[in-house]
Amino acid sequence: MKSICRQERMALNGDEAVAYAVKQSDVDVVAAYPITPQTIIVEKFSEYVANGEVQTEFVCTESEHSALAACLAASATGARTFTASASAGLALMHEMLFVTSGCRAPVVMAIANRALSAPLNIHGDHSDGMAQRDSGWIQMYAENAQEVYDSIIQAFRIAEDLNVLLPVMVGLDGFTLSHTLENVEALTDDAVRQFVGTRQLPNVLTHEGKAVPFRLDPENPMTIGPIALQNYYFEFKRQQEEAMKKAFAVIQKVNEEYAAVSGRSYGNGLVDAYCLEDAKIAVVCIGSTAGTMKTVVDELRQEGIKAGLLRIRTFRPLPVEEIRRGLENVKAVAVMDKSMSFGGNGGAVFHEVRHVLYDAEAHPPVVNYIYGLGGRDSSPKELRAIYEDLQRILQTQRVKNPIQYLGLRE
Amino acid sequence: MTEEWKFTTKDIAEKPDLFLSGHRACAGCVPATVLRLIMKATRGPTIVTEATGCMEVASSIYPYTSWAVPWLHTAFETAAANASGIEAALKIMKKKGKVKQEHVDVIAIAGDGGTYDIGIQALSGAVERGHDFLFVLYDNEAYMNTGIQRSGGTPHGAATTTSPAGTVIQGKLEYKKPIAEIMVAHEMPYVATASPYYWRDLLAKVRKGLEVDGPAFLHVFAPCPRGWRSDPAKSIEYSKLAVETCVFPLWESINGQCQLSTPSKLVALAPQKKKPVTDYLQGQGRFRHLFKPQNTKLLEEVQSRADERWQRLLKKCQTA
């Protein structure tokens, strides 16, 4: 039985926590382009590089598109790679996100979730991450700086797992997490190094008829990223889906293993259920807002109200079982979305939770609360109002207006 | 200073091809010849990364590959970005003892699109960062793979599918972007132009580019009989005429010092031997409209522009 390792309490903001985790994870190549609110990640990392504190090739590419291309190519060469972006930068990477997952490159990326233009907005919301949910990347969202730190380290293990081999993006709310100082318990360098290990490569059969490690190596030439016509493309995509399926078990396993070393775990790694066992009303939420919501739940519980919270930590692959089980006995559900899907009758998380509930035994009423776009803050009072709405819905078992906008000036 | 690479025709002919037969390029495709020759000039462990385009598609139709070296394709814009990532990975992995080769050459290959236009950002960035790699542009003067659309490398007057010779506008109005000169302006160690007819010169330049410690850029003229609507059999001949008419002069810039290569030097020394551009333009369907009687002026424009660029180049090469 491994014992929990000695940890150092550090005062770090979310971005610094990312940089520190990357520093400890024996990353070979970091290719990145700065964008608010991720800039502290690259700046901090540059300091480590300039002070000789990391053995990493740091490439300041001329755009995010090239950053991800460089990471992908480095990964294909066998390197452990990392990058970070947000908002427009992530959007600019859009094409390459699909190529990266298609090439099965275990790139890890931190996204300081920020609103997409137009109009320009540098503050936190989930529109950047949500717009990429079809890209074949594993997507995880953190609640606080501690989880950001822990998740980056876990991400390398998840991505590189031979049953997965998919890139992973870890989201941290722009400014709320990226720029806010929190206490972070950091593992020792040795503990992290031991946890992430060395990158293992699967063997693949090449055109030379040899089964060799999957990387660009003059000793064992292989062709990566060919054109696959109508007769083969579909099969490659199915392979990616299989990898997503396998990721459920890997994410849970990594969460457990990490708990043994750090003393911390995040639900089962996929979802974080808070006071859900006997909850009559519950909110589904992603990211840092969940932290505030937990405080609201505590308050309500004090008042004898059976409120609960389901935080989705891993959004891709979508933890269908955990969401269904979590909401099994809940009689009124509110789903919070920090992004919009224009013309889509609600936000992304709302869609996905409703589709999960379609196959459930019970069909509780579900209301969508779109909130916090462009970094608009929601006070605990406003957030509590969601539960108050749920209490009304609980009574009537009807949702008058399924799509609500929290804090919007009508 | 590395010793000059000496080779005989037999040496090259006997060296096994690393760009293999069985690719799906058109009959008479000179980019394919160019790629074969480039690979003959490699000197050891090599990794190639390519942008989307004719040569990429023709050589990698799953499950078949024409590449006997490690090869990566990711997207259209990314040849130079890929090369940056590969080079960075090799560098650090070597330091960490994860790569057994003493040195691996990295070659990025792209056509017009992947170099002049959609690929120029990544190219410029990679060169500015000083990565050790060779970038080869196989220039067939249009986006051939997607159906012969005009590119920044399409010459003035050429008819393409997005700059057709119509009744009001006759072919591309704009001029060929001086990409090699743009790369020289990056103050990079080595820039050269080459043409496959002059295969010795081409091979020597590839090898020089690989030997340079830092970025090198090679602009190779590569006729496309399909897109140019010319006789496939004459494709290599056009690569000779382009040089003889000074439409595509051959030169090198070594640390900013420009010098003409022998085939173009011969023209400079004996200007009476310089052939008129019409020798090169005729027989190419993409220039056929220039030979209409009402288009004499257009033809003259092509000649005078070629002459201007040639004179400018001569001046540059004189101040050595």
Add this chain to the structure above:
Amino acid sequence: MTSEKSWREIAPAGVCSKSSTDFLTGDWKTFTPVRDLEKCTRCLLCVLFCPDGAIHWKPEKADIEFDYSFCKGCGICANECPTKAITMKLEKE
């Protein structure tokens, strides 16, 4: 054409499983190059210029060999041959 594999059987990331030398492009040609052995000086230009690498120099035979299974009949070899030793003949099926 190969028998196509299921998604479980193929390598990830499109790693190609066959060399293109298994794909014979020789049936593309309409014209076929024919070499006059007397006129040929073994200058090897055809070997170098062939886009398909379908002409080989065989040192053990001290002679050139055409690989018609890949030759697409483009005629570059015939056009470039300094002694006009190669002529393109119409293929008869």
